[in-house]
Every structure is written in structure tokens, then in C-alpha cells.
Amino acid sequence: MKLVARRLDVVEPSPTLAITAKANALKASGVDVIGFGAGEPDFDTPDHIKVAAKKAMDLGKTKYTPVSGTVGLKEAILAKFKKENGLDYEKNQVIVGTGGKQVIYNFFMATLNPGDEVIIPAPYWVSYADIVRLAEGVPVIVSTTPESNFQITPVQLEANITPRTKVFIFNSPSNPTGAAYSKKDVQALCDILVNHDIITLSDDIYEKIIYDGLEFCNPAMISQAMKEKTFIVNGVSKAYSMTGWRIGYGVGNAEIVKNMDTMQGQSTSNASSISQAAAEEALKADQDCVETMRIAFDKRRKLIVDLLNEIPGIQCNLPQGAFYAFPYIDGVYSLPKFQAILNSEANAKSDKKNSSPNKSTVFCDILLNKYNVAAVPGIAFGDDNALRLSYALGEDDIRKGVERIKKMVSDLS
Numbered sequence: 472m473k474l475v476a477r478r479l480d481v482v483e484p485s486p487t488l489a490i491t492a493k494a495n496a497l498k499a500s501g502v503d504v505i506g507f508g509a510g511e512p513d514f515d516t517p518d519h520i521k522v523a524a525k526k527a528m529d530l531g532k533t534k535y536t537p538v539s540g541t542v543g544l545k546e547a548i549l550a551k552f553k554k555e556n557g558l559d560y561e562k563n564q565v566i567v568g569t570g571g572k573q574v575i576y577n578f579f580m581a582t583l584n585p586g587d588e589v590i591i592p593a594p595y596w597v598s599y600a601d602i603v604r605l606a607e608g609v610p611v612i613v614s615t616t617p618e619s620n621f622q623i624t625p626v627q628l629e630a631n632i633t634p635r636t637k638v639f640i641f642n643s644p645s646n647p648t649g650a651a652y653s654k655k656d657v658q659a660l661c662d663i664l665v666n667h668d669i670i671t672l673s674d675d676i677y678e679k680i681i682y683d684g685l686e687f688c689n690p691a692m693i694s695q696a697m698k699e700k701t702f703i704v705n706g707v708s709k710a711y712s713m714t715g716w717r718i719g720y721g722v723g724n725a726e727i728v729k730n731m732d733t734m735q736g737q738s739t740s741n742a743s744s745i746s747q748a749a750a751e752e753a754l755k756a757d758q759d760c761v762e763t764m765r766i767a768f769d770k771r772r773k774l775i776v777d778l779l780n781e782i783p784g785i786q787c788n789l790p791q792g793a794f795y796a797f798p799y800i801d802g803v804y805s806l807p808k809f810q811a812i813l814n815s816e817a818n819a820k821s822d823k824k825n826s827s828p829n830k831s832t833v834f835c836d837i838l839l840n841k842y843n844v845a846a847v848p849g850i851a852f853g854d855d856n857a858l859r860l861s862y863a864l865g866e867d868d869i870r871k872g873v874e875r876i877k878k879m880v881s882d883l884s
């Protein structure tokens with residue numbers, strides 16, 4: 472009996488979750504692993520948010536809610552968009568899901584037809600391309616470089632638009648590069664987008680983790696015309712350190728929201744009632760806790776980038792947002808010892824009639840197995856020249872982890 476559905480042929484298991492699981496298993500066996508792999512803040516969820524969840528349980532808010540979310544949370548979301556982004560939406564334009572990831576999944580399941588193209592600037596968040604494939608769409612990957620600060624240019628965007636383009640994914644600040652677009656950069660992309668029949672999916676999940684006074688801007692904030700063509704995804708995971716609570720939300724065209732509601736109603740129904748009460752508190756309460764975490768991330772950002780740039784063969788841009796560094800390690804790839812390891816891996820693989828190994832995967836395997844540092848290979852984000860290091864860990868661990876990377880590079884030199 473064939474157990475696997477054909478639709479699984481086009482997707483890979485999430486590499487970030489896989490690395491984290493491997494690192495956790497090593498840790499559990501007593502190995503002192505430094506984990507740069509996880510895509511989540513290391514802080515505890517703030518107390519006032521936990522109190523709201525406990526109160527919801529005590530008040531018996533433990534039943535099904537409307538599929539698209541409680542009235543209270545939807546009102547808090549609408550108020551957030553008005554206050555923080557200057558955007559007005561109606562209640563039938565908002566949907567709450569089990570994490571931003573489910574909102575993105577439902578968005579694509581509700582909008583794509585087979586063969587519809589989705590423009591995805593690379594390096595990209597691991598799940599975009601796989602979700603698009605699951606929804607029978609075609610990811611059109613557009614590579615960017617450290618020289619353009621990992622931003623897609625208007626020329627690149629226009630060159631990749633075809634009559635089959637349905638969606639453009641915009642993610643700022645970005646996972647994995649931490650790059651963030653200024654208002655001027657967003658405006659330049661919108662000058663192209665506004666003339667096409669394309670929906671922009673704006674993934675704003677790192678909106679609140681932004682540095683050096685850069686003002687957050689998404690395409691919907693550029694003009695009314697762009698607002699009508701933009702679907703925004705956001706959530707409480709990253710800003711409030713609530714990854715396990717699983718609350719994300721989306722706003723945009725009411726018909727898309729209605730179809731996403733249908734998708735969700737036939738799969739998971741509503742997100743957890745208790746988590747929704749907690750998310751409502753997170754959005755409505757004083758935002759001091761967000762600022763405290765942002766300041767801590769900012770310090771770690773400068774520390775990790777400075778330390779990485781001291782290593783010969785490694786070059787790292789200073790990210791403008793999120794909590795990831797995306798150092799380029801192609802200088803290490805050219806070292807003869809690394810080349811020798813690659814060749815022996817390639818020979819082992821060719822015995823098994825498999826393709827040659829990805830350099831960033833080989834690098835990260837050695838880093839984890841020999842130097843006990845977990846990092847995610849850049850190839851998982853569509854760029855084999857780099858690795859992604861999450862700096863959501865204490866400064867001592869950052870120092871220790873980067874020291875081990877330095878040792879690995881020195882051993883290869």
C-alpha cells in the first residue's frame with residue numbers, strides 16, 4: 472500500500488524546526504549546544520498577558536469561538552491597524568488563525584489556482600515556497616544580494632511579472648536576513664505593483680522589532696490603491712514572545728477573508744479561545760514589554776555582527792530588524808580543507824546516485840556535530856552562500872557560539 476499522498480512530493484519538512492529538534496536532542500543527551508537555530512524570542516511571555524489567559528479560563532471562555540476570531544480580539548486588531556499603521560478595516564476584513572503560518576497557508580489555499588505564479592524575493596522565509604507549492608502555485612524565486620541589502624529592486628520585480636503572476640510576497644523586516652525596507656523603497660515597489668493585477672502579501676510579523684529609528688512601512692500604507700491590493704499578515708508570536716500560543720491574524724479584501732474563513736472552518740476552526748484572550752490583552756495593553764525586548768535584541772544584534780565580522784572569510788550585513796544575522800560564508804568555502812570535505816561528501820553522494828551536497832548544509836553539519844553550535848544553512852532560505860543565526864539568546868552564549876564558529880574556520884584554514 473502506498474502511504475504517502477502525491478501532494479507531499481513537492482514539499483520538504485521545515486529545516487528550521489529540524490535543526491532545532493536535532494540541537495535539542497543533543498542538549499538532552501548532555502552536550503553543551505549553543506542554539507542559533509530557533510526562530511523565537513528567548514524571553515518569557517509578559518505576565519499581564521498570562522494573567523489575561525488565566526482570567527479567560529476562570530470566566531469559562533473555554534468554548535468554540537467564531538471561526539475567524541472573537542469580537543474582542545478582532546476589535547483589538549482593527550484598533551492596532553488604525554493607531555499604528557493609519558489603516559482602517561471593517562470586521563469582515565479580519566481573520567484570526569493558529570499562528571501567522573496558518574493565516575499564510577489559508578491565504579494561498581484560498582487564492583491560488585494551479586499554475587498561478589507567486590513572486591518570492593530570496594532569501595525567503597522557509598515556508599513560503601512550500602506553502603505555494605502545496606496550494607498548486609508556482610514559486611518564482613528572485614535572488615537578491617548583500618550588496619542590494621537583500622532587497623528586491625523595482626527593475627527585478629517588473630522583470631518577473633507575467634500574465635500568470637497572482638501574488639507578490641513582501642516581508643520586511645525579513646526572516647532570514649533582517650533587512651527592512653524604508654518607506655521610499657516600499658514606494659518604489661508600489662509604483663510598479665499599482666499598475667498590475669497582483670495581490671501583495673505583506674508579512675509584517677517582525678514589524679515591532681526594528682532598529683536605528685527606521686520607521687516601519689508596508690505597501691498598504693503607501694496609498695489607498697495599494698491598500699486594496701494588499702493582504703497583511705501579522706501576529707503576536709515574535710513581538711510579545713508568544714510563539715507557543717499560536718495566534719496570527721490577517722486583514723485585507725473581504726472576499727479573500729471569507730474564503731479563508733471557509734478553509735479554516737473545514738480544517739482547524741477557531742484558534743484557541745484562551746490564546747485569543749491573551750492576544751487581545753497583548754495588543755491592547757501598554758507596549759513597554761515590546762520595547763524592553765527590542766532594546767535587548769538591538770544590543771545582541773550589534774554584538775553578534777561585530778564578532779562575526781572579525782572572522783576571516785565571513786561577512787555580515789547589519790540587519791535593520793527581526794532577530795537574525797545572515798552572514799555570508801562563501802569566503803570559507805574556498806578554503807582547501809573545506810573543499811576536500813565537500814569533495815568527499817560529493818563522492819559519497821554520487822555512490823548513492825544523489826546530487827552534490829549543499830555547501831551551507833555541509834558547513835552547518837560540521838558546526839553542529841563537531842563544534843556543538845546549531846545554525847540553519849542558507850540553502851533553506853534559497854541562498855547557499857550564507858547561514859542564519861538567530862540572536863534570540865543571551866550575550867554570553869552569543870560570544871561562546873561565535874567563538875566556536877571562529878575555531879571551526881581557523882581549523883579549516
Ligand SMILES: Cc1ncc(COP(=O)(O)O)c(C=O)c1O
Nearest residue numbers: 510570571572596646706708719
Ligand atoms: C517571516 C515569518 N512569517 C511568519 C511566521 C509565522 O509565525 P507564527 O506562525 O508563529 O505566527 C514566521 C515564523 O517564524 C516568520 O519568520
